[in-house]
Amino acid sequence: MPSLKDLRNRITSVKSTRKITKAMQMVAAAKLRRAQESALAARPYSERMATVLANLSSSMEGRDDAPQLLAGNGKDQTHLLVVCTAERGLCGGFNSSIARLAREHADRLMAQGKTVKIITVGKKGNDILKRLYGRFIIDTVDLRAARTLAFSHAQAIAQKVLKLFEDGQFDVCTLFFAEFKSVISQKPTALQLIPASVKGGKTPDLGGAIYDSEPDEGEILADLLPRNIAVQIFRALLENAASEQGARMSAMDSATRNAGDMINKLSIRYNRQRQAQITKELIEIISGAEAL
Amino acid sequence: MALHFELVSPERLLFSGDVAEVDIPGTEGDMGILPGHAPVLSTLRPGVVTVTKEGGAKERIFVRGGFAEVNPQGLTVLAEVAVPVAELNAERLAQEVKDAQEDVSDAQDDETRRRAQENLDHLQALQSAL
Structure with a gap:
């Protein structure tokens, strides 16, 4: 006794x-508001991008000269998983739920005899995945030094991914992050980046007219697809940041x-x-x- | 009749409103967009977008890396970098030129090098014009 x-x-x-814990909760609440605002502010860009891509890619469908980023390179052997997590812990099940989704995905692929490569964004995801999948991790991105997320961070990651793709290091790329639903609910999500999934963008009504393209559609598409990767990664990072603060707030x-x-x-x-x-x-x- | 114009960067919506005319630097030449323009998609070269508001006031914005879309709803310009010309100083531009030069020297194949070189040329033209 x-x-x-x-x-x-x-x-x-x-x-x-x-x-x-009380102080951490209040800090998370303040940061959450800012993260939510920037996630909302980034939405118009990715939405417009999706619309235009959906437009253009429907016209490219079935053509032999469709860019590889859209149609894939015809193989399905090596998969690259880009796993985005937080840099810090103490946010409930946030990091582990993203890592779990990525792990399940990797296990499923390996059971099918595919090769898996992993890039982790954020220290926590690296810590979790390192133990079991350490030999598959080819690169890690550290965003601890970044005080606010800028588009250039996403661009740097996108460039890495694109370079690996051009070198033929992988065939399919999937991005893992937590989608921000509400303060108490964040949904771990897998999004296929390459080949691009461009469904869902709504086409504006042109009233019978067709787009005049300058330069031609193929060239615009070749210019837009790499940009789209950066935009998708940026969106994922922002959603992740908001989700992280939300998860931390409810955990605290x-x-x-x-x-x-x-x-x-x-x-x-x-x-x-x-x-x-x-x-x-x-x-x-x-x-x-x-x-x- | 007014033209609905939106300028969007990945970080935020920079401009949204009705204007009289917008001049954009398309890859294959400058374009003046007036209300009722036919639907167009175009990529942009680094350059200056000039917005003429109703009443004649002009606003100039430097953009880099993006594209423009005209549809019956209006004109949308998506740009990776968008800075009002008033805020653009020589230092900032010199940085952009330096980045572009690095792109040229990093280019792996002729096609990327040609594109990077074009970018650099546009930036240098802009630098000397400022």
Whole structure:
């Protein structure tokens, strides 16, 4: 049975833990707002891009000279997984759920006899995947130094991916990130980057007219597809940033609540024990007096 | 009748509104877009987009890497980099030129080198014009 002093120390330590988790929750809430804003601000660009790509690629469908980024290089042997996670922990199941999705995907591919290569973005994902899949990780990207996510970060990753593709290092590329649904729900998502999946963009009504292209459609497409990769990665990074803060906020919220419950329980125990001790001392005094 | 014009960068929506005319630097030549223009898709070279607002006020914005789309709803310019010319200084432009020069020397094949060289030429033309 812990002594009164032990209990007192325990209560103080839980109290300071609660202060920390509470502060982290508030910081995450503030960061979440900013992350959400920038994710929203980036949406028009990727939406317009998707529309134009959907437009152009429908006209390229079935043609032999369709760019490889759109149609694939005809093989399906080597898969590249780009796994985006957070740089920091203490955000609930955020990092592990993304890593789990990537792991399941990798296991499925390997069971089919495919080759798997992994690029991790973010330290945490690297830490988790390193243990089991260390030999497949070909590159890691560290964004810890970046205070705010800029498009240039996404471009740097996109360039790496494109270079590997041009060198024939892989055939199919899939991007893993957590889609931001709401503060309490983030959905780990796998998105195929190469060959590009361009479905879903809505085509504007031209009223019977057709687009005049300058230069021709094939050339525009060849120019746009590499850009689209960077845009998709940028979107994934922004969604991830918002999801991370959301996950951290709810994780820290429940941690703060748990700490409160714990303090209540410990205080009740402390008070009971203190009372029992006083009673015991009284009994000792009284029985001492009676013995005289 | 006004032209609905939107300028979008990956980070945010920079301009959205009704204007009288927009001049854009297309890869194959400058284009003036007026209300009711036929649907067009075009890639852009590094250069300056000139927006003429209703009433005649002009706004000049430097753009790099992007494309323009005209449809019956209006004109949309997607650009990777978009900076108002007023905020564009020689230093910034010199940096862009330096990056472009690196692209030229890094180019693996003739096609990429040709494109990078074109980019560089446009930037240098802009630099001397400023």
